[in-house]
Amino acid sequence: xxxxxxxxxxxxxxxxxxxxxxxxxxxxxxxxxxxxxxxxxxxxxxxxxxxxxxxxxxxxxxxxxxxxxxxxxxxxxxxxxxxxxxxxxxxxxxxxxxxxxxxxxxxxxxxxxxxxxxxxxxxxxxxxxxxxxxxxxxxxxxxxxxxxxxxxxxxxxxxxxxxxxxxxxxxxxxxxxxxxxxxxxxxxxxxxxxxxxxxxxxxxxxxxxxxxxxxxxxxxxxxxxxxxxxxxxxxxxxxxxxxxxxxxxxxxxxxxxxxxxxxxxxxxxxxxxxxxxxxxxxxxxxxxxxxxxxxxxxxxxxxxxxxxxxxxxxxxxxxxxxxxxxxxxxxxxxxxxxxxxxxxxxxxxxxxxxxx
Numbered sequence: 001x002x003x004x005x006x007x008x009x010x011x012x013x014x015x016x017x018x019x020x021x022x023x024x025x026x027x028x029x030x031x032x033x034x035x036x037x038x039x040x041x042x043x044x045x046x047x048x049x050x051x052x053x054x055x056x057x058x059x060x061x062x063x064x065x066x067x068x069x070x071x072x073x074x075x076x077x078x079x080x081x082x083x084x085x086x087x088x089x090x091x092x093x094x095x096x097x098x099x100x101x102x103x104x105x106x107x108x109x110x111x112x113x114x115x116x117x118x119x120x121x122x123x124x125x126x127x128x129x130x131x132x133x134x135x136x137x138x139x140x141x142x143x144x145x146x147x148x149x150x151x152x153x154x155x156x157x158x159x160x161x162x163x164x165x166x167x168x169x170x171x172x173x174x175x176x177x178x179x180x181x182x183x184x185x186x187x188x189x190x191x192x193x194x195x196x197x198x199x200x201x202x203x204x205x206x207x208x209x210x211x212x213x214x215x216x217x218x219x220x221x222x223x224x225x226x227x228x229x230x231x232x233x234x235x236x237x238x239x240x241x242x243x244x245x246x247x248x249x250x251x252x253x254x255x256x257x258x259x260x261x262x263x264x265x266x267x268x269x270x271x272x273x274x275x276x277x278x279x280x281x282x283x284x285x286x287x288x289x290x291x292x293x294x295x296x297x298x299x300x301x302x303x304x305x306x307x308x309x310x311x312x313x314x315x316x317x318x319x320x321x322x323x324x325x326x327x328x329x330x331x332x333x334x335x336x337x338x339x340x341x342x343x344x345x346x347x348x349x350x351x352x353x354x355x356x
Contacts, residue, residue, distance in 0.1 A: 001103040005092060008045035015039045017053060034064060034073070052091065061164045066247055071095070078107070119240045124148070125228035128266040128278075135276030144237060145281050148259065149288040151239050156252040156293060158221035166219035169250030170212045173308060178246075180205045180304070183311045191316050192324055193331065201307065201331075204338040208304040215301060218251050226255040227309075228262050253298055257305035260285055264333070264348055265313050268326040274352045286345045299344070303337040310334040 002009040017039035038054040055077070057070040064070050078093035094105040124144070131141055160166075173179050184198045223230070224245035232240040246254075263285065267278035290298060312318055314330040329351045336347050 001092060001094065001105060002040075002042060004105060006042075006044050010043045011040060012043050012049075013039075013041040014054075015041075034058070034060065034062070053088075056096075061167070063168070065162075065164050065168055075106070119232045119234070119242065121232040121234035121240060123229050124231035124233055124239070125262075125266075127233065128228055128262060131277045131281070132266045132270040132273040135270065135272040137277040137280060140237070141277065141281065142284065144233065144239075145285055146288060147237070148231065148239055149285060149292060151241075152223075152226065152252070152255050152259075152289065153292045155223060156220045156255070156295075160219045160221060160249050162219060162249070163216040165247065165249045166216040166251070167213055169219075169222075169246065169254070170209055172246060173250075173254070173304060174205050174209045180308050180311060183308065183315055186315055186317050188316050193314070193316075193327070197331070201311070201334060201338065204335075205304050205307060208307075208338065212251070212301055212304070215251070215297075218253075218297070218301070219249060220252050222246075222248060222250045222252060223255050223258075224248055224250065226258040228259070228266075231259075251301060251305070252293070252295060253302040253305045256289055256298065257302055257309050261306060261309045261313060264351055265330075267352070268329070269323060279348075279352075282348060283345060300342050303340065303343050306337045306343065307334045310337075 002011060015038065017037045035055050035057045037056075040052040040054055042050045042052060044050060055074065057064055057073050059065050059070070064073065074093050078090045081087050081090035092105055092107050094103050094107070096102075097104055127141070127144060131137065175181050177185075180202065184202055187193055187198060223241060224247065225243055226241075230242045232242060234240060260282065263278045263282040264274075267273040290296065310330050310333055314322070314327045314334070316322070316327070333347060333351050336350065337343055340347070
C-alpha cells in the first residue's frame with residue numbers, strides 16, 4: 001500500500017494508537033470505539049519521515065454488524081475527510097484480501113458494481129396482471145401460490161441466533177431510508193396525502209418497534225424484498241429469486257407481507273378481479289403459510305411490515321398512476337393494521353368495499 005502511494009517508502013514501526021489511550025480519568029475514558037487504529041511510522045525517499053494512521057472497523061451493534069456497513073464507513077471517510085477544514089487528510093482506502101496478506105486499494109474507484117447470473121423466465125408480476133385482467137383463476141395460479149409459500153417456508157426455517165441482527169432488522173424497518181421513515185419522507189410535496197396523516201402513521205410505527213424488539217427468537221433467514229418483480233417464474237413454473245436485501249436476516253413477517261399486499265394491489269383498478277381471483281389467492285397464501293410454517297405468532301407482529309409495504313404502494317413517487325381512491329384505500333388498510341393488536345387477513349375486505 002505504502003509503495004503504491006510513495007515509491008520507495010519504508011515502514012519503520014507499527015504501534016497501537018487511540019486518541020484517548022493513557023487517560024487516568026475513569027469517568028470520561030471512552031470504553032468503546034468503532035475501530036482499533038494502528039500508528040505507522042514511515043520513512044520516505046530522501047529520509048523524510050511521516051506518521052500515518054491505519055484504520056479498520058470491527059463488527060458491533062451500532063449499525064456496523066454487516067461487512068457492507070464497515071466498508072461504507074471507510075469509503076465515506078475517504079470521500080469526506082477532505083471536505084472539512086482543518087481535518088486530517090485521507091491518503092488511501094481499500095480492503096484487506098481474503099488471504100489476509102495483501103491490501104487492495106480502492107482509491108482510484110468510483111461507483112461499485114455487482115455481476116450476477118441471468119435467470120431466464122418472467123416476473124411473477126406478469127402472472128398477477130393476467131389474473132387481474134381476466135378476473136378468474138386457473139389451477140396453475142393456485143399451484144404457483146402454493147409453490148411460493150413453500151419457498152418462503154423453506155427459507156424461513158433457517159433460524160439465526162443474533163439478537164443484534166434482529167434489532168437491526170426492526171430498526172431498519174422503521175427508521176431506515178428504505179423503511180417506513182424513508183418512504184414517508186419520499187411522499188412528494190403537495191400530494192393529496194396530508195402531512196398530519198403520515199405523521200400519525202409514523203408515530204404508530206415507532207410504537208410497534210418497541211413491541212417487536214423482544215421477539216429476537218423469531219430471527220430467521222429472509223429474502224428481504226420478496227415482491228412480484230423479484231420472483232422469476234421459469235419454463236417449469238419453478239420460482240427463482242432476485243435481489244435479496246437488508247442483510248437477508250430478520251422477521252419472516254417481512255417476506256410474507258411483501259408478497260401478500262400485492263394480491264390486493266394488482267386487483268385495484270380491475271373491477272371484479274378481487275372477487276374473481278385475487279381474494280382466493282390472498283386467503284390461500286395466508287392459510288398455507290400459517291399451516292406449513294407453524295408460525296402462529298405471525299399475525300401478532302406482521303402489522304408494521306404490512307404498513308411499510310402498503311406505504312410503498314400508496315406513495316405517488318413509486319406509483320404515480322394509482323387512482324387517488326385506491327391510494328386512500330391502501331392507507332386506510334395501513335392505519336387499520338397498525339391500530340389492531342393482532343392482524344386479521346379479513347382486514348383486506350374494506351379495501352374493496354363497493355367493488356365487484
